[in-house]
Every structure is written in C-alpha cells, then in structure tokens.
Amino acid sequence: MQSGLEDQLALYQKRIPIFTRSVKGRFRRFKTAVLALAYAIYFLLPWLPWARPDAPSQAVLFDLPGRRFLIFGLTVYPQDVIWLALLLFIAAILLFFVTGLVGRAFCGYFCFQTLWTDFFIWIEHRVQGERPARVRLYRQPWDREKILKVAGTHVLWLLASFWTAITFAAYFSPVPQLVIDFFTGQAAAAAYITVTVLTLSTYAAAGLMREQICTYVCPYGRFQSVMYEAETLAVHYDAKRGEGTQGRAVVRAGRGIALERRKGGARGGDAPERRHIQLSNAERARAERQAQGYGDCVDCGLCVQVCPVGIDIRDGLQYKCISCGLCIDACNTIMDSFGFPRGLIRYDSEKNLASQTPLAPKLHWKRLKIIGYGVALILMTGYLGYSIATRSSFDRAVSQVRQPLYVVLSNGDIRNRYQVRITNKSGTATRYRITVRGVPVQALDLGNFEEIGIKPGHSGLVQASVRLSPNEAARIRQFELTITPVGRPGEARSERVRFDSPGHTS
Amino acid sequence: MSEQKLQSQTVQTTGHAWDGDLQEYNNPLPVWWVYTFYATVIFAIVYWTIYPSWPFGKGWLGGVADITYVNSDGETKTHSWNTRALLMEKLNAASVEQKPYFDKVASMSYEQIAKDPEMSGFIQSAGxxxxxxxxxxxxxxxxxxxxxxxxxxxxxxxxxxxxxxxxxxxxxxxxxxxxxxxxxxxxxxxxxxxxxxxxxxxxxxxxxxxxxxxxxxxxxxxxxxxxxxxxxxxxxxxxxxxxxxxxxxxxxxxxxxxxxxxxxxxxxxxxxxxxxxxxxxxxxxxxxxxxxxxxxxxxxxxxxxx
Structure with a gap:
C-alpha cells in the first residue's frame, strides 16, 4: 500500500537558489540590446501621442468600452478578429520556423519571462553585488546588512513590477489620465485589479520563480523538443574537443598554462610581435595538454555559474536550457585568456558534432520543414498585409428575416424582407446607398431610407424588402444587395442573399 | 521490500502503542489541502459579513452590503444585498438610460420617427x-x-x-x-x-x-x-x-x-x-x-x- 512513496516524495523539489555571475561577450551584448529595445517599446509606446479627430490621442490604445483597437492610423473593430487570429498563427509559425533553425532563440532572447528575469537579476546584482557577494549574503545570518540589501532588492522588484503593470493597463486606458486617476483613487476597479494581479504575478514570476516558470509552468519549454532536428543549431558543448581521451582537467603548470600570458595581463592592445609570442606559447601549452590526453575544457565551471537556469551545458542538450548563449560568452572569455581557440561551447548542430570531421557551424535552411514553415509564413504575412491594406471602410451584415421567410401579398406577389446593418469604420460620417442586382430595380423597397447617414464608429439598420411577382419569384432564387458609400463607388461591397417563395424554401 | 521495513522507513505513526505492538498510521492531510481549507473558512466568514447568510429570529442577517434602487413608484428603497434588489437596480438603470429615447418618441410625430435613422434603430430594438x-x-x-x-x-x-x-x-x-x-x-x-x-x-x-x-x-x-x-x-x-x-x-x-x-x-x-x-x-x-x-x-x- 505504501509502495512508490519515495517516488512521490521526489515529485516536489525545493528550489535551489541560483546566483548567476555576470559575463561579457557577444551574446550578452545582444541580449542587452534586445532588452533595451523591448523595454523602450513596451514602456514608452503608451505615451506616444497620435492626433485623432474622434478618439483619444494615444498611438496605441485598446479601447474596450468603445469596442475598437486604435493602432496608429489603423482602427480595428471586433469584426476584424480574423486579423488577430492570423497574427497569432503567424507568431506560432515564426516560432516553429526560428526554433527549427536556431533552437529556442525565442526563449533565450525575446521571451518576456527571460527579459524580466534578466532585468530583475540585474537589479539584484546592483544591490547585492557579484555572485560571490550574493552567495555570502545568502549564507550569512539576518543581520542589518542582509536585511537592508534583501529588502532593498525586493522593494525595487516590486516597483519594477508595479510600473510594468501600470504600463500594461495604459494600453487599455488613456495615459496620463490613468496614472493620475490611479493615484487619486479615481480609476476604474478593473484598473486596480489588473495592476494588483500583474504586479504580484510579475514580482513572483521574475523575482521569485524565475527559471521554475520555464521548467515547470511554460508549455513551450516542453514541446520545443519536437521542433529540433539533427541539423538545428543549438547551444552545444563540443565534448570531443573539451574532454579529449582523459577528460577535462584544471589547468596547472605543464598542463596547458601560458605563464607569460597570465603575467601579461591586459589583452587587446598588445604589439603584433608580442601577440605572436603569446599565441605560440598558448599553442605549445595546448599541445602539451593534448599529448597528455586532456581536452580543452579547463573545468573552471564558469559556464555553470552564468547559467540563469542552473544547468551544466557540458551534460549535453537538455530541456531546461533556454539557449541564452551566456555560457558561450563565459567559455569564450576563458578560452581567450588561455589563448585557446574560441567555440568550445558554441552554436552547432548535433549532426555536425557527431560527424568524423566537424565543419564550421552554419545554418542549414534547405530542409523540408524549414522551407514549409517559411512558405507558410510568407503566405500568411502577405495575406494579412493584403487584408489590412484593402480593408473596407465599413462593415455590413445582411440577414434575411426568417419569421416569416416570405409573405404572400394581396395581389399574389411574394415579399422577402432583409435587415441590413452597416457599421461605419471610417473616421468620417458617411452616407450609404443600397441597390440590388438580379431583381428589377423597382422590386426593392427601402422605406424611408434610400440613403442612410451613419456617424463614425456607429452602425445603422435598414429594413429592405423585395417584392416579386409569382412568376419572377419562381425563377429568382437569389440576388445581390450592394452597399455603396456615397462618393466612394470603388468601395462598394455586394452580398448574395436568398429569395424564398412558396414551394421554394430550403 | 517487506511491509515491516517499509513502514518503519516511510510512514509515521501516532506514536502511541496499544497492547504492546498495535500502532496507528499517521497520514496527515497534504499541507496545501489544509491551508486551502483554512482559506475557505476565512472566505466564509467574510462572505457572511457582507452578504445575507444566517436565519436570525424571524428574519435573517442581512450583511453589511446593501443596494439602493428607485422602485416603479419612484420611491428610493435600500435593501440588504439580494438578487431581486440587484435586478431592480439594473432595471432602474436601464429605464433611466431609455428615458431620453422614449421622451423623444413622445415628442415626435410618427412620420418624423420613421424618417430618423437613429430613432428607427431604437424602434427596431425596443419595438x-x-x-x-x-x-x-x-x-x-x-x-x-x-x-x-x-x-x-x-x-x-x-x-x-x-x-x-x-x-x-x-x-x-x-x-x-x-x-x-x-x-x-x-x-x-x-x-x-x-x-x-x-x-x-x-x-x-x-x-x-x-x-x-x-x-x-x-x-x-x-x-x-x-x-x-x-x-x-x-x-x-x-x-x-x-x-x-x-x-x-x-x-x-x-x-x-x-x-x-x-x-x-x-x-x-x-x-x-x-x-x-x-x-x-x-x-x-x-x-x-x-x-x-x-x-x-x-x-x-x-x-x-x-
């Protein structure tokens, strides 16, 4: 009855705190650039003004009470939900495409969980210091210094979370009014609820849970493995080169240390001759190591210390790896300092690593999957662009009155009625004219509304009735209703509708 | 692994032995369950405070939340929270919103109403x-x-x-x-x-x-x-x-x-x-x-x- 209890106990593991060491390098610079760009867009976009005659002057505003989404010069209405669906499809395919090519690039560089965690770690680093200082602080008792530093970190995290939350709310309610209302207690209840929930969830996700979101919560982190192929570039440790035949080894004199290099200190500004000497020293040192069967990995552990998800990349490709490239930067720094070639940890494909003679890593895009995703991306993006560029300035819904489907009039004529709802999506008041094709012109009766004027963002309802003689009714089963904005005949849109008569309903 | 060995390793007992060797397993409820239970108790107390809950004498405890509405006779009434009063409040709000339209209907002739697109829309939905x-x-x-x-x-x-x-x-x-x-x-x-x-x-x-x-x-x-x-x-x-x-x-x-x-x-x-x-x-x-x-x-x- 109690068997399996041990397994159950192992299901939960208390979080082991990760103290990441900061690192410099190409990938760190790229990540910082992405972070700066993404934050600039996210935090500043709601404050960008955009003059509009009939709506708030905010460049991007999702006006939920007005049921419209104002995005620069474009106004999107709920009827255009197909665009949102397309956008989500495009995002999904883009994700598959990129992951197939270069692995979890989204996770490592663009995901908001990664960005916010990165920012929160940066705050932690600023307040509490570099990794050794943070580890020491973690281990020391709760004295004055620890309380001040830890509390300070959490206060800053909460402030960052709060501003993240209020910025999110600003996409739905015009700033700066929202910010003023928020602090004077005038904002809508929804604003307070949203800001509270988002503040707490941002604080929890980026401050407290961090990599646990990626490992335990995020579904994408789990299903990414099906998108990898042998040709996919991913962050890999070159085990053949790193381990040699005898495994990795810490550097000691006679096992690969370039003594002059260590004394030399600063790199970069050296004279060519000196660099030549250094390089040859390093090459000699490396040859000594290889002669002893040791690989190039000096087992410094820096790649583990910089890892934000706390894994050892040398154990191979693993599901926790978000492919942020920081271990590449760390390893390259070490390789440089010993004068060994870079790229012991690098972007490479499994296929290339496993081959007898590895080539320089390159992008393998000529694969059915990648080309398929690419074609789908181009088609969908093209269609979305086309659909937005050729959007109609009005929306129409024509519905036949179904109770009753038809009416027999006193002289035997058959009458069908239709409700035409026109929504004016343009920025100006417009008049619309309704005409028919496929039935005689005089058959259409629009009552008092030969033309209907509709204010921007509003909709109008027209009752159209069509009356046909029994002979015509027996022949005509459907026709077209055309709606034309007065003065803009090019934007006319037609709608096919049915005409029902006795014995001809279906 | 024998039952005896497993027991001694993994399962707590209440610590008391009867008749020399008779012991009782102690399998406490999961912690998350216990805290969820406490949370529901606190929720219930808050709920009773705000909303009508317990029978009390000939009436009931009304709770601190109340609803004010104007009834069909134009009297302002305040009730402890209940769904009927909530409905009255909403009906009241709706009729206040409709009033300008009905006033317009009263002041316009049939022909004027029929030719006004906005009123025509109102007639279609209200009618x-x-x-x-x-x-x-x-x-x-x-x-x-x-x-x-x-x-x-x-x-x-x-x-x-x-x-x-x-x-x-x-x-x-x-x-x-x-x-x-x-x-x-x-x-x-x-x-x-x-x-x-x-x-x-x-x-x-x-x-x-x-x-x-x-x-x-x-x-x-x-x-x-x-x-x-x-x-x-x-x-x-x-x-x-x-x-x-x-x-x-x-x-x-x-x-x-x-x-x-x-x-x-x-x-x-x-x-x-x-x-x-x-x-x-x-x-x-x-x-x-x-x-x-x-x-x-x-x-x-x-x-x-x-």
Missing part, C-alpha cells in the same frame, strides 16, 4: 422587445400570425386599416371580429355555392355554375353577405370585414391544401360555422402611451403599413 413580450404569443415572433387564429401583420392587408392612426387605435382600444354562423340558416348546397363564389373571387379553380348561384346568393337578402363584405366583396375596414378578392386568408386555411376541393372545403367551414374569436385585447392602461407609440411604428414597419 422588438415589446412585441416579443406582449404581441408574439398570438401574432408569433415575426408577426407572421397563424391562419385560423391570428392575423398576419407582415402582409399588406389590414383588416381595420394600416395607417399609423388605425394601428394606434387597434392597440389602444382592441378589436372584436365576428361573423354569424350560417350553417343553421342556409342549406348545405347554398353554402357550397357561396364557397365556390368566394373561391372564384381569388382565382381558385371552382365550379362555374355553383359560383354564379353563389354570386346571386351573396348579394341576396337570404345570405346577406354583402352587408359586411360589401357589394364588390372587398370588405369593410370600419368593421374589420375582410377583403374576399385578394390572396390573403386569415380564417379559412386555403393555402393549407393543394387541391381546389380542399380550398373550397376550408371556405365552406368558415361560412357554416361563423366566427367569434377575432379578439384583440385592449392595451391602453397595460402599456404606457410611449410603448404603444413604439409598437405602432414597429408594427407599421413589419408590413410596410398604408
């Missing part, structure tokens, strides 16, 4: 709701009526007239349609002749000989149909006598049968049995004058009016 609540039980959801029972409001024939004024009159004062029973007065062959004549007026296949006899009978003092339906059989709107020469049938289910014989039989039935069920109730006093005005325009729109 549909009023019609569904009050009229649809008889006249059906779309106003299509039911042959043999209730007139169709979507065609172009109006028993009592289809002008705004006449529709308004019908709604305010109601109507009562009546046709005498001829089965006891006329012989069966006379009724058959009359039915053939009436069929001939609408172009339904009929026996020409019977129809001409029916024609004579129709205009004679024996049957005296012309008193109500008129010499030309086109009916009289002042008393709601239907036009017999058109294609619209209310009482006799003529469209219901395909064969001419069935159509004539349906007419025969109505002549023989007469009618005493064309009753439209009085709506004055049951609906406000603005509501009746909205319905007048809505019904006028259904069939295009006159």
């Amino acid at each position: 549909k709701a009023l019609f569904s609540d009050n009229c649809a039980p008889c006249h059906q959801a779309g106003g299509q009526g039911k042959i043999g029972f209730f007139p169709n409001l979507t065609d172009d024939d109006w028993l009592y007239g289809g002008t705004y004024a006449k529709i308004h009159e019908t709604l305010m004062e109601g109507r009562r349609g009546y046709m005498p029973t001829f089965g006891e007065v006329l012989a069966a062959d006379q009724i058959d002749s009359l039915a053939n004549y009436v069929a001939s007026l609408s172009g339904i296949p009929h026996d020409a000989g019977k129809a001409s006899a029916g024609n004579v009978l129709f205009h004679s003092e024996t049957a005296a149909c012309f008193y109500c339906h008129g010499g030309d059989a086109k009916g009289r709107k002042d008393i709601g006598a239907p036009n017999l020469t058109d294609n619209i049938w209310l009482w006799a289910d003529v469209p219901g049968s395909d064969a001419a014989e069935g159509k004539i039989a349906a007419i025969r039935n109505v002549i023989a049995q007469g009618l005493n069920k064309g009753v439209m109730p009085v709506w004055a006093g049951r609906l406000s004058s603005e509501q009746i005005k909205v319905l007048t325009v809505y019904v006028h729109d259904l069939g295009g009016g006159q």
